[in-house]
Amino acid sequence: MSLPKYQQVAATMRKRIKEHAYAPKSLLPDQNTLAKEFGVSRLTIKKALDGLAQEGLIYKQSGVGTVVLGIALENGEDSPAERFDGLTKLVGSAHVRSKILKFDITFPSPKVQKQLVIGPDDPVYDIRRLRLIDGEPWIIEHTYFRVKMVPNLTHKILEHSIYAYINNDLHLKFGGAYRRIGATLTTQEDIDNLGGKEGEPVLQVEQVVWLTTGQNIEYSISRNLARNRSYTVLDINQN
Structure with missing residues (x-):
């Protein structure tokens, strides 16, 4: 295609x-x-x-x-901090593969309810994926979507791009995202799946994505080894 x-x-x-x-x-x-x-x-x-x-x-x-400008950093694994359209679009579908670690439907915790602005009886997908670039483990993504807003998710979709499914099949358009980026240390999951070492720095990104309708569609937490991926910010004075 x-x-x-x-x-x-x-x-x-x-x-x-x-x-x-x-x-x-x-x-x-x-x-x-x-x-x-x-x-x-x-x-x-x-x-x-x-x-x-x-x-x-x-x-x-x-x-x-x-x-x-011609001054963009040349590390292809860096991600603009304001960008929220997904890893597949950033580096290309030929380079990205997803390993599904968890795929359940559940009722949301109080925190997920708050982030998605939903009630306790509104089911959500609870998805955990290991994203690989050119076969190398890169990011662990833990994502929640409202089942009502993203119906009929399958393993096949999760192995590729969920965002492509949302945009192209469901015809939903992203309006924006809020991201909080912080530093922490490896957990056992990071060591097992990302190949990290005990006590190694990890970057964690907590994110809420909303549609052009104003509805929150995603709450997610992503983790990657700090040595593998960083985030860039472009700040321009337009005055």
């Missing part, structure tokens, strides 16, 4: 930026020019540029245009 047009455009532009075909601190061509070059709509160009901006490769400066 070929990538969506905007991802194809973004991939070409990303390559140009990294090879300095678009030089750092230079202005990109305007959206009309890019749309004509790639043979796509301005909306497609906008979506491609929005993705590159999230990666810290470009930024839009009011009254000037879109400026090439």
Whole structure:
């Protein structure tokens, strides 16, 4: 299956930026020019540029245009702290595999009720997955979804991308996410599944994702060895 047009455009532009075909601190061509070059709509160009901006490769400066930063960190395993669209989309489906450690339906604990804004009798999926990149264990994800909002989940879906199922099959659109990133030490589960050592630093990400309707759809906790993956923040002064 070929990538969506905007991802194809973004991939070409990303390559140009990294090879300095678009030089750092230079202005990109305007959206009309890019749309004509790639043979796509301005909306497609906008979506491609929005993705590159999230990666810290470009930024839009009011009254000037879109400026090439060319300063993004080169570690492909880093994740922008504001990005919430999933590991598969970040590194590519060909590189990601999921091992299901737990897949149950249960009633939510008080904490899950609070994070998803639901009652005690609203069933949730309780999912724990080990995410592997190119066969290497990378992240343990512990995720809760409302059964009513994400019906008919299967092992096959969990082995690939849940987000792709939510977007493409259920036609639900993510509105945003809140993430809290902290540091801790390995648990026995981290040692067993991630290959960590006792007392090794671990990064833990607690996340709530909501839809464009404003409804919370996911509460999750992800853990990875600090030596394997870090999180980046791009802070731009638009004044």
